[in-house]
């Protein structure tokens with residue numbers, strides 16, 4: 532896939548950072564020595580961690596050079612490095628592994644989450660938030676539009692292009708981590724983000740879940756796909772009483788603490 536676009540991603544930074552803050556608020560740590568922001572993106576989540584734990588060493592890791600460059604420009608005093616959450620092994624044992632809106636891009640959660648949890652220091656915390664929106668109109672319509680147009684062959688199987696973002700039930704994460712942890716807290720929240728118009732919803736997902744659909748397309752098919760998708764979104768998210776659109780957005784949260 533092409534690299535991420537930090538400018539497009541940060542266009543909705545307030546909305547995207549709200550779950551990051553709500554996840555961090557539930558982390559039961561007072562003074563971690565080392566906190567790792569896995570999939571740090573443009574550093575918005577890393578800034579929250581550094582503000583809450585000013586005495587901690589905070590490291591942001593990401594697979595995107597563009598995102599790392601943006602994070603370094605935002606937080607020049609912190610360390611950022613290229614690393615893949617699927618294979619990352621820390622040089623120093625972290626007290627906090629925090630992953631906001633990243634692990635949905637990785638497969639095989641049944642082994643990934645226990646592996647990450649196993650990297651923690653005694654008493655350490657794994658904190659994870661993931662969008663759970665594959666059944667939402669935004670994502671259902673990506674797959675439907677992908678299957679029905681001259682761009683279909685280039686995109687291939689819409690179920691494959693749209694498979695990123697598949698998360699398990701909260702209870703499944705509980706079952707995976709409870710035997711390993713002293714405490715596990717799981718919850719699912721549906722946000723309803725106020726969006727100016729249907730185009731803003733398209734812009735929102737263009738920076739994230741729409742990328743596997745758009746990346747294989749030439750400019751002409753990309754424009755056609757986006758046009759058809761925007762019309763479908765306009766119908767699926769009708770104007771509310773003030774003319775705005777409400778973007779329903781379910782998210783799963785997991786906070787698991789190791790025994791001291």
Ligand SMILES: C[S@@+](CC[C@H](N)C(=O)[O-])C[C@H]1O[C@@H](n2cnc3c(N)ncnc32)[C@H](O)[C@@H]1O
Nearest residue numbers: 570571572576593594595598615616631632633
């Ligand atoms: C939706 S952004 C989240 C950014 C930030 N954590 C936040 O709270 O808004 C997802 C980030 O995860 C990164 N990412 C995707 N796959 C990754 C992987 N396997 N390992 C590390 N980072 C990854 C992307 O490059 C992107 O910057």
